[in-house]
Amino acid sequence: MAFKVAERGAIAPFIVMDVMRDAARRQAEGGDVIHLEVGQPSGQAPEKVRRAAAKALADEPLGYTLALGTDSLRERIGHHYAKTYGVSVPVENICVTTGSSAGFLLSFLAAFAPGDRVAVAAPGYPAYRNILKALGIECVNVPVGPATRWQLSADSLSRVEGRLDGVVVASPSNPTGSMLSSIEVAELATWCELRGIRLISDEIYHGITFGRPAATAAGMAAASHAVIINSxxxxxxxxxxxxxWMVAPDDLIRAVECLQQNLFISPPTLSQRAAEAVFDCTDELDARVAGYRENRDILLAELPAAGFGRLAPSDGAFYLYADISGLTDDSRAFCRRMLAETGVAATPGVDFDPYEGARTLRFSYAGSAADMAEAARRLKAWKR
Ligand SMILES: Cc1ncc(COP(=O)(O)O)c(C=O)c1O
Structure with missing residues (x-):
């Protein structure tokens, strides 16, 4: 008997996970790998977080929490908006989620219907595109480049043909690390608000910035219907x-709550208890950011001599996005060969950009300074 396999579930792989698998295989076979593919901080969460988790594990039943999350964590998140951005975010609008990934699922389900059209930047974070597809929502890829600092703009959105129901922006962005100014965020929010288009602002890399701080859409008058996603x-x-977590507007928060009740019941309880402590760890976390900056500067100084000279501005996050059109038109094969011949793992641009991704790649500099220096040394010595 032939069983049905739903077409909407057949979404593209998250290619970086495939690269990580290849890198792990190489390591299992005794090869060494410098991980410039993984987009995650290395090492453990701050000690206070681990201690809070250990205490909760010892003392608490750790059952389900309210679907929107514990009141105490939601209050801490509310304080964070007041302290960091000087904006007031009502606790009732805050929903704690299972990673920002669940925030996308919940907000896309609450805000968009099958057949709706949602704009995302190309290059951009691949899961936006893939989650939208799984939900039967049309992803409208809007090419971005140096002219708009690799970000969507009101102007580029105005040129999109056909109706739009939503726009996803990320600042700092993955894969480029480029940022929107607060004026640009306000312009995008206003453009969306005036047209009844739902803005989803992915603010997951806030805090990891090397010049000016990132601007939040939360609390902006023009963003009163926007969803703010963070992690x-x-x-x-x-x-x-x-x-x-997400900050959902008044017209969506109840739908988000009901979706969360049914899809996840509640976000992970132990993690919620632990996360309350992380807001007291800013010195330690800022020291990490200083490390990312050092890593970025090492790569910016060294990569041009290794043939990677055309780089997007990495204002924040921990990524450098390289134009490698002078080296290949098959970034996947290029990255595979780079891993095999140098041990340096990077993510091919095809993960991020359906148009130009075959000629780009992303380096992540979330690792150690020693790894950055060694990766640069190997890439400079690489006889391609
Ligand atoms: C731009 C962006 N948004 C969201 C996520 C998802 O992160 P998480 O589900 O761990 O919060 C990532 C992960 O790399 C990301 O780069």
Whole structure:
């Protein structure tokens, strides 16, 4: 008997995970790998976080929490908006999620219907595209490049043919690390608000910036219908704890709550208890950011001599996005060969950009300075 396999479930792989698998295989076979593919902080979460987790594990039943998350964590998140950005975010609008990944699923389900059209930047984070597809929502890839600092703009959105129901922006962005100014965020929010287009602002890399701080859409008058997505994964260095949050507008928060009740019941309880402590770890976390900056500067100084001279501005996050059109038109094969011949793992641009990704790649500099220097040394010595 032939069983049905649903077409909507047949989404593209998250190629970086495939690269990680190849890298792990090489390591298992005794080869060494410098991991410039993985987009996650290395090492453990801050000690206070681990201590809070140990205490909760010893003392608490750790049952389900409210679907929107514990009141105490939601309050801490609310304080974070007041302290970091000087904006007031009502606790009732905050939903704790299972990583920001669940935030996308919940917000896309709450805000968009099958057949709706949602714009994302190309290059951009691949899961936006793939989750939208799984939900039967059309992803409209809008090419971005140096002219708009690799970000969507009101102008580029105005040129999109046909209707739009939503726009996803990320600043700092993955894969380029480029950022929107607060004026640009406000312009995008206004453009969306005036047209009844739902803005989803992915702010997961906030905190990891090297010049000016990142601007949040939260609290902007023009963003009163926008969804703000954030996470404990990147600045807070808690990827595997699978915890994030969203600020959902009044017209979506109840739908988000009901979806969360049914899809996840509640976000992970132990992680929620631990995450409360992370807001007291900013000195340690900022020291990590200083390390990312040092890593970026090593690569910026060394990569041009290795043939990777055309790089997007890495204002934040921990990525450098390289134009390698002078080296290949098959970034996947190029990355495979680079891994095999130098041990340096990077992510091919095809993960991020359906148009130009065969001629780009992404380096992640979330690792150690020693790894950056060694990767640069090997790439410079690589006889391609
Ligand atoms: C731009 C962006 N958004 C969201 C995520 C998802 O992160 P998480 O589900 O761990 O919060 C990532 C992960 O790499 C990302 O780069």
């Amino acid at each position: 404990f994964s990147k600045y807070y260095a808690m990827t595997g704890w699978r915890l994030g």
